[in-house]
Amino acid sequence: MTVFYHDKEVRVWEISKDKELPEWVQHCFDNNSMVWYDNKLKVLVKAINPSSKRDVKLGLLDTALGYYGGGFVMGNVGDIFDSTNGRIISKKNFLNHYDIRN
Numbered sequence: 001m002t003v004f005y006h007d008k009e010v011r012v013w014e015i016s017k018d019k020e021l022p023e024w025v026q027h028c029f030d031n032n033s034m035v036w037y038d039n040k041l042k043v044l045v046k047a048i049n050p051s052s053k054r055d056v057k058l059g060l061l062d063t064a065l066g067y068y069g070g071g072f073v074m075g076n077v078g079d080i081f082d083s084t085n086g087r088i089i090s091k092k093n094f095l096n097h098y099d100i101r102n
Contacts, residue, residue, distance in 0.1 A: 004099040010084035012098070014091070015041050015075050024083070039077050045086035046071035 003012050013025050017036070021029070028034040033044045075081060075088035082089065082098075089097075 002101045004101065005082065005085065005097065007099075008084075010082055010098070012083070012094070013081045015077050015079045015081055015088070017077060041075045041077075041079075041081070041088075043073050043075065043081060043088065044071060045073055 003010050011024065013022060017039070025034070028043075035042045071086075073086070073088050078091055079088050080091060080094040080098075081087075
């Protein structure tokens with residue numbers, strides 16, 4: 001299965017605790033870029049797919065809000081993690097906005 005977002009190929013994973021993990025996801029757990037908190041997944045996006053544009057945006061937002069967020073995103077089981085764009089979205093949004101090709 002190949003997934004596209006705005007005509008660009010992206011790497012995604014449906015967050016799950018009981019399905020076999022893709023190799024890249026297992027690597028993220030091994031180096032603690034992904035950590036479980038009960039049924040929530042905490043992802044250090046900056047470590048998985050660095051993006052200077054996204055890092056600057058997060059840094060400015062953190063400064064404006066008066067804290068340092070560190071580039072973490074949280075997701076629930078069943079959500080979709082888009083590592084290419086560094087975000088977690090609901091399955092409904094994924095099906096509406098992403099193009100899945102076999």
